[in-house]
Amino acid sequence: MSLKHAILGFLSFDAFSGYDLKKAFDNSVQHFWPANQSQIYRTLAELDEQGFVEKEIIEREERLDMKIYRITEAGRAELHQWLSTPLPEHDTREPFLIQVYFGGELSDEEILNLLHRKLKEIEERLAVYEAVYQMTQSTPSKVTDTRATFCAMLTLELGYINSKSDAGWLRSAIERVETKNYNIQIGNQS
Amino acid sequence: MSLKHAILGFLSFDAFSGYDLKKAFDNSVQHFWPANQSQIYRTLAELDEQGFVEKEIIEREERLDMKIYRITEAGRAELHQWLSTPLPEHDTREPFLIQVYFGGELSDEEILNLLHRKLKEIEERLAVYEAVYQMTQSTPSKVTDTRATFCAMLTLELGYINSKSDAGWLRSAIERVETKNYNIQIGNQS
DNA sequence: CTGTCCATGTAAGGCGTTACATGATTGT
DNA sequence: ACAATCATGTAACGCCTTACATGGACAG
Secondary structure, three states: HHHHHHHHHHHOOOOHHHHHHHHHHHHHHOOOOOOOHHHHEEEEHHHHHOOEEEEEEEEEEOOOEEEEEEOOHHHHHHHHHHHHOOOOOOOOOOHOOOHHHOOOOOOOHHHHHHHHHHHHHHHHHHHHHHHHHHHHHHHOOOOOHHHHHHHHHHHHHHHHHHHHHHHHHHHHHHHHOOOOOOOOOOOOOO | OOOHHHHHHHHOOOOEEEHHHHHHHHHHOOOOOOHHHHHHHHHHHHHHOOEEEEEEEEOOEEEEEEEEEEHHHHHHHHHHHHOOOOOOOOOOOHHHHHHHHHHHHOOHHHHHHHHHHHHHHHHHHHHHHHHHHHHHHHHOOOOOHHHHHHHHHHHHHHHHHHHHHHHHHHHHHHHHOOOOOOOOOOOOOO
């Protein structure tokens, strides 16, 4: 139930409507935890039931009501508790790697296509990470707690270096397929 | 529906029972596509309905029947088609990164705990990858198609280098938290 | 005057997990 | 004697996605 806690995390910064939460997700944790609208609304309702948030309803004549959610003390405690508790090991699914794994079924050309497409995708993502980073550098932030900012930025940094390493792997794999040099490099480097 | 195609992939190597497929998954693609038993059986039934596999029932008096699945021509075509088709971008969820992102709520000690635990986890995984690799090196394989083997091994290589880069990130993050040096390193290295 | 943004949700379905059920055979 | 392995599945539940519904405001 990480979505629940991610929402509590944002609400620990400030009060949000469901709509604004969606935007907060998209602007920050989207690359490792995409959230979709309907799910946010449902989860917010659950958090409310559990007493972890409270809502203020702002009525606007002729338009849909707006609901602003605020974290409660219980919610803050729950968040802290979750943040400091080890997570059960969580497994990732990478459909792309299934394609690679069974790549023996494909022709060289088809494999190279696969790898090139992925490389392009990764390079684009890399550019996004860099752009986001540049933006945070040029915008003087009003956030004062540099440690909290640092924690948040660490996730961007990880996204960046992971993409870097993926790109390196792809380039090297492409080269090896091209030269029919079927060697695997694991271990014993510095 | 990658599970479907992963199963077809294994069946393109050889005929398997559901039980043996489970073992095949565990021994090979488990680190990027864990599969569980009941799901394999359900998927196998679907593949059968769709005509991508055919089953041979082996009756054994006093014991449960065994069902051996074989890929059909249609299945092979479907597999090839899927392997060579670009996948829609797929998103990963990393609960651990949510913990890091909202790490500002935690004390230094709690953050360091979080990071150290993860580092230990990664180091263990790294050791597993190395051990698996060593095993493939020492076991003279009977597989003749080195290109197919290469493709399969590439996924192990990626797991390895990704874990390496994660470990580096964690070590550096730990050091920065310890020295209260809240700098982020993105871009402009060689 | 068409489309996008604001702002809320409901409904249905898919993929995957956990727990449960059965029962003989082989290893310690 | 007891546990693990072999071998098959069913049931129920949970998270997430997709599609749909509503309706004013504002921009090109």
